[in-house]
Amino acid sequence: MHFLLLFSRQGRLRLQKWFTPTPEREKKKIIRDMTAMVLARKPKTCNFLHWMDLKVVYKRYASLFFCLAIDDQENELLALEILHRYVELLDKYFGNVCELDIIFNFEKAYFILDEFLIGGEVQETSKQTVARCIERLSSLRNSCRRLRL
Amino acid sequence: MSPSVRLQEMIRVIRSARTQGEERGVIQRECAAIRAQFRQADNGGRSHNLAKLLYVHMLGYPAHFGQMECVRLIASPRYNEKRVGYLGAMMLLDENQDASLLITNSIKNDLAHSSQYVQSLALCTLACMGSAEMCRDLAPEIDRLLRASSSYIKKKATLCAVHIVRKVPELGELFTPAARALLAEKNHGVLHGAVILITELCERNAQTLVQFREAVPELVHIMRGLVTSGYSPEHTVAGISDPFLQVRILRLLRILGRNNDTASDAMNDLLAQVATNTDSSKTAGSAVLYETVLTVMDIKSESGLRVLAVNILGRFLLNNDRNIRYISMTSLQKIVSTDHNAVQRHRGTIVDCLKDQDASVKRRALELSLALVSAINIRSMMKELLLFLSTCPPELKSHAASGIFNAAERYSPSQRWHIDTILHVLITAGADVRDETVPNLIQLITNASQLHCYTVHKLYRALVADISQQPLVQVACWCIGEYGDSLLQGDCEETEPIQVTEDDILDALETVLQSHMSSPATRGFALTATMKLTSPRQRGEGGRIRSIVSIYGSCMDVELQQRAVEYNALFKKYDHMRAAVLEKMPVMDRSSMGQTNGESGGGGVQELEPTKPKQPEMMVAPQPASQVGGGEGGGAVFLYIVYYGMVTMDPSVAPAAVTVYDKSGVVLKLSCERPLDASQTITLTATNTSDHDVSSLTLQAAVPKNVQLQMKAPSGDSLPARSSAVVTQTVLLNNPNKVGPGWAGTPG
Numbered sequence: 063m064h065f066l067l068l069f070s071r072q073g074r075l076r077l078q079k080w081f082t083p084t085p086e087r088e089k090k091k092i093i094r095d096m097t098a099m100v101l102a103r104k105p106k107t108c109n110f111l112h113w114m115d116l117k118v119v120y121k122r123y124a125s126l127f128f129c130l131a132i133d134d135q136e137n138e139l140l141a142l143e144i145l146h147r148y149v150e151l152l153d154k155y156f157g158n159v160c161e162l163d164i165i166f167n168f169e170k171a172y173f174i175l176d177e178f179l180i181g182g183e184v185q186e187t188s189k190q191t192v193a194r195c196i197e198r199l200s201s202l203r204n205s206c207r208r209l210r211l
Numbered sequence: 212m213s214p215s216v217r218l219q220e221m222i223r224v225i226r227s228a229r230t231q232g233e234e235r236g237v238i239q240r241e242c243a244a245i246r247a248q249f250r251q252a253d254n255g256g257r258s259h260n261l262a263k264l265l266y267v268h269m270l271g272y273p274a275h276f277g278q279m280e281c282v283r284l285i286a287s288p289r290y291n292e293k294r295v296g297y298l299g300a301m302m303l304l305d306e307n308q309d310a311s312l313l314i315t316n317s318i319k320n321d322l323a324h325s326s327q328y329v330q331s332l333a334l335c336t337l338a339c340m341g342s343a344e345m346c347r348d349l350a351p352e353i354d355r356l357l358r359a360s361s362s363y364i365k366k367k368a369t370l371c372a373v374h375i376v377r378k379v380p381e382l383g384e385l386f387t388p389a390a391r392a393l394l395a396e397k398n399h400g401v402l403h404g405a406v407i408l409i410t411e412l413c414e415r416n417a418q419t420l421v422q423f424r425e426a427v428p429e430l431v432h433i434m435r436g437l438v439t440s441g442y443s444p445e446h447t448v449a450g451i452s453d454p455f456l457q458v459r460i461l462r463l464l465r466i467l468g469r470n471n472d473t474a475s476d477a478m479n480d481l482l483a484q485v486a487t488n489t490d491s492s493k494t495a496g497s498a499v500l501y502e503t504v505l506t507v508m509d510i511k512s513e514s515g516l517r518v519l520a521v522n523i524l525g526r527f528l529l530n531n532d533r534n535i536r537y538i539s540m541t542s543l544q545k546i547v548s549t550d551h552n553a554v555q556r557h558r559g560t561i562v563d564c565l566k567d568q569d570a571s572v573k574r575r576a577l578e579l580s581l582a583l584v585s586a587i588n589i590r591s592m593m594k595e596l597l598l599f600l601s602t603c604p605p606e607l608k609s610h611a612a613s614g615i616f617n618a619a620e621r622y623s624p625s626q627r628w629h630i631d632t633i634l635h636v637l638i639t640a641g642a643d644v645r646d647e648t649v650p651n652l653i654q655l656i657t658n659a660s661q662l663h664c665y666t667v668h669k670l671y672r673a674l675v676a677d678i679s680q681q682p683l684v685q686v687a688c689w690c691i692g693e694y695g696d697s698l699l700q701g702d703c704e705e706t707e708p709i710q711v712t713e714d715d716i717l718d719a720l721e722t723v724l725q726s727h728m729s730s731p732a733t734r735g736f737a738l739t740a741t742m743k744l745t746s747p748r749q750r751g752e753g754g755r756i757r758s759i760v761s762i763y764g765s766c767m768d769v770e771l772q773q774r775a776v777e778y779n780a781l782f783k784k785y786d787h788m789r790a791a792v793l794e795k796m797p798v799m800d801r802s803s804m805g806q807t808n809g810e811s812g813g814g815g816v817q818e819l820e821p822t823k824p825k826q827p828e829m830m831v832a833p834q835p836a837s838q839v840g841g842g843e844g845g846g847a848v849f850l851y852i853v854y855y856g857m858v859t860m861d862p863s864v865a866p867a868a869v870t871v872y873d874k875s876g877v878v879l880k881l882s883c884e885r886p887l888d889a890s891q892t893i894t895l896t897a898t899n900t901s902d903h904d905v906s907s908l909t910l911q912a913a914v915p916k917n918v919q920l921q922m923k924a925p926s927g928d929s930l931p932a933r934s935s936a937v938v939t940q941t942v943l944l945n946n947p948n949k950v951g952p953g954w955a956g957t958p959g
Contacts, residue, residue: 181338
């Protein structure tokens, strides 16, 4: 995986995770290109695009577009499953997650992502295990905050 | 107020800004405050300040001043601060930043921390942005973590090792033993990471690959367990047990089985089992089946299994889900060259996909259809492709057009069909075809001599209907110029008769000449065609044509002006040559087409001996400045040589001598040597068959501007009588641009 982007229907970025080192200017350009390409797609088209030498897999959930760029050898259908799993995890944590949750709690969205993916690969294939970890970390965070640790 | 609300408060304020300028103002104020806070001593709100900065960074504003704060926070003993610090490091620091090296030590310490959550933070960050330096430093730590500790840490350490191997491949040897041991793990997360690590190691090191081939039975066993296991709440997705792990194992098996018979045999049964038992009604199952198909096609599988795989792809083609149709066509594209017959069976479905709404699916279907065209199905396929061409999105038009041309060239059942197909493409997608199409088509038409009548009728009809497609108009003009007489005759056996008068043709050509849609190249074609109609075989009437042509004598376009002036000269001074100049073009050969920079040699050419159509075309007009008197001292014979067009000579054709002057017993012959590149060597041979000597014989020559002339010294200047001796002179002609001059010259 090369990068994961979340953006709204108006093209505002809500989350960005880069799995390969990219200069700042290039990141901005990629974000612009991705949003333009994905937002231009008509509703009843397939979820795969070609961009440069990468395959781009995208899916729309409510008002957010989830966009993942993968290598040529990777499995696109599995990438769709990965996006879906991440949405499910967000939903489990926030309870009926919506875009506002991700806007106001973006750091938590990152923490959840970091329990699911590491270095561009899935680290835990069991949804329950990841959800349990996130809960544990969340309570740990709260108790640390209370105890000023 | 709890500090976290401050972050959310800031987000709310930023979002409520009504304009871009207002937002910038808010953010500038906040950044200034954050900067000030960073400079202060520890006040308990550091993590929140950094979090605010990270939000601002995501909106696209610069945040580099937060880098040092990340380093400080990572070193903090507090968990929450560490966490935000590491998050900041992953967002703001990458291996290109100098500050990233500063956190190496912190990471090292945290990797040995007592709390596994702190360890996990360090592992995650290293795997995300670790540079080669950092990886080299910390690899031993990671190796240690791979062996000891809980599954929670092991799975993260494994993926961290994957990152290290990608960055520093030599360190792969360090992780190989641990990776092998990890295959025995029961925990799916760790197993998944282990499979990925082994995949990376095998891809980078051939010896490791050989070593891990021994693990194939173990992998097969794990896979079989997954496929046959029942429902498990932990891992089942849509009826498939842990599709993520299954796909990764299949990918590893693909790499291990490639080019190796033993390994491929060991996995044959398993692959068949997966292919038949996996339920593909949902994406998870389809993902596993897809990976299985890719693996089967890549290893040395037995033919039954390959057929099974292609059938799965065929089933995918009929699936309602567009994604699955798309990926099935992608896979079929990969195997169409090796398993052509198997893919042919699904041709009908693929052709139907040409009509799909989705542009990506259409593109895939087009590429596959072009790959599936063969001599047997060419007629039906071409019908579908032409239909597609008329409705396809503009970005695919030129690809489709060139694909159709290639297919037509290779498999056309008849010349007439070929010409019809090309004409159809030009009418539907004329603007998107490549430049070579026009000369290629012209060459095709000249070769199909029995179809000249039919072709010119069709082209005339198309021209009258629509003059906007430039390639079509160019070809039509050329044909009318060449074969206009068959058009005037009116009847043609292969198409309906049409009454066409000379004036109709001239009307059509004039419309082309005057239309603003015509490019200068097209106008050149039309002008030459108009001129050719004056040739006696065309029964052309000079008056109207002459007036059309002379208008362009003052045209702004230099090429057209030159042509018009030269054609006018043909009418005035060289009327006796006009017939010869405007003769029909000879049949062109492919090699000669290629040499003229993709432009055809249009216009009139003197037809030389019919057996040698490929000689350089030369127009020689003998014009004696003074008569050669019999018996008297000679006079100069002034030969006006116009070197016309450079159709490169086919080296296999022997050069022949052409008689260019034959008067009062003096015969002058021209013979051409084999051309080298752009230059030609011509030998002039003069013989005297009369009874009197000719003396003071001189030869002068003139050539057009783009040709260089070099005349060598003649062997003598007197011609003794009765052919007792000859005088020869060598002339070197050099045409560096290999383009014919403007005189009835090359079009376009």
